[in-house]
Amino acid sequence: xxxxxxxxxxxxxxxxxxxxxxARVMLQQVLSRFPGNARALNALKALDGPQTKRxxxxxxxxxxxxxxxxxxxxxxxxxxxxxxxxxxxPGAHGVHNMLGxxxxxxxxxxxxxxxxxxxxxxxxxxxxxxxxxxxxxRRQGRLDEAEDVYREILTRAPGYxxxxxxxxxxxxxxxxxxxxxxxxxxxxxAKPGYVDAHYNLGNLLAKLGLREDAAECFAQAARLxxxxxxxxxxxxxxxxxxxxxxxxxxxxxxxxxxxPENAKALVNRGKALVMTGALPEAVASFRAxxxxxxxxxxxxxxxxxEEAHLCDWSHRDEYAPTxxxxxxxxxxxxxxxxxxxxxxxxxxxxxxxSAWCSRS
Numbered sequence: 192x193x194x195x196x197x198x199x200x201x202x203x204x205x206x207x208x209x210x211x212x213x214a215r216v217m218l219q220q221v222l223s224r225f226p227g228n229a230r231a232l233n234a235l236k237a238l239d240g241p242q243t244k245r246x247x248x249x250x251x252x253x254x255x256x257x258x259x260x261x262x263x264x265x266x267x268x269x270x271x272x273x274x275x276x277x278x279x280x281p282g283a284h285g286v287h288n289m290l291g292x293x294x295x296x297x298x299x300x301x302x303x304x305x306x307x308x309x310x311x312x313x314x315x316x317x318x319x320x321x322x323x324x325x326x327x328x329r330r331q332g333r334l335d336e337a338e339d340v341y342r343e344i345l346t347r348a349p350g351y352x353x354x355x356x357x358x359x360x361x362x363x364x365x366x367x368x369x370x371x372x373x374x375x376x377x378x379x380x381a382k383p384g385y386v387d388a389h390y391n392l393g394n395l396l397a398k399l400g401l402r403e404d405a406a407e408c409f410a411q412a413a414r415l416x417x418x419x420x421x422x423x424x425x426x427x428x429x430x431x432x433x434x435x436x437x438x439x440x441x442x443x444x445x446x447x448x449x450x451p452e453n454a455k456a457l458v459n460r461g462k463a464l465v466m467t468g469a470l471p472e473a474v475a476s477f478r479a480x481x482x483x484x485x486x487x488x489x490x491x492x493x494x495x496x497e498e499a500h501l502c503d504w505s506h507r508d509e510y511a512p513t514x515x516x517x518x519x520x521x522x523x524x525x526x527x528x529x530x531x532x533x534x535x536x537x538x539x540x541x542x543x544x545s546a547w548c549s550r551s
Contacts, residue, residue: 352382420450
């Protein structure tokens, strides 16, 4: 079979699959060598005909509908439209990639994997689809395969920050903390304003006990995204552990300005206030946390503990545990402070121990 014949056959196949741009390029290649080739000229006319244009316009409208559904969070609709388009346009990389993303959101990791592999088949150089494939593999628990895909991407594109960040998270979850730390640093070198990388590196450094460095990572995340309440809160936790109580309090206030309903920040602010001796304010912070999250045992027990110092038993029945071992007298220990605990006491003995009452 001649090269000309082979190119014409490939062009016809591309046109049938709806890959009109690819078919047009092939036909133009034929005409560049054989300007008067009737078959190529007729095929180009067919591609530019009204039926093809209608089909192309209809497909674009459906793709636009898919994109709109995805952005609006209607993942079921996006997946349904995408599955139909993937059959009529098997070579359309964007369709397969977005279909995979929708299926991931729906919890269909197997289906997402299949869609991302088809996207890669349509566009082998698309690093985003490899990155998405690795996510689908990780969510299936296929960690070694996911790691291999991330490393393959980063071999080709060392500056691809998302892949470096995702690899760092994968390694950290496996307890490979130093490797994870290295890849977070690489993600930030490629993209210094990567908020999530600063934040997750902060969590990793905190786990490693590097509190100063962790606090700076959380501070950087908060500077880049002032509304990141958890970044402010986590920075406060590191500062409190370093006995920098006033700075910690300021960080918790920043957290609560960003999100007044951040129950963890309310509990942590209460702990910091205890360390300054501001017990009524601490109790108010704990009570606010309990109001937001009635099931938060830490907030309930902290509130009870500090109310004992104030001789205020009005919330004992409300805050005391109602199920589990502690309700049966198991004596869950309540500790205040974060890394510099200033005291612990078993809950059942609080009321009976007059030493805990500030007016005794």
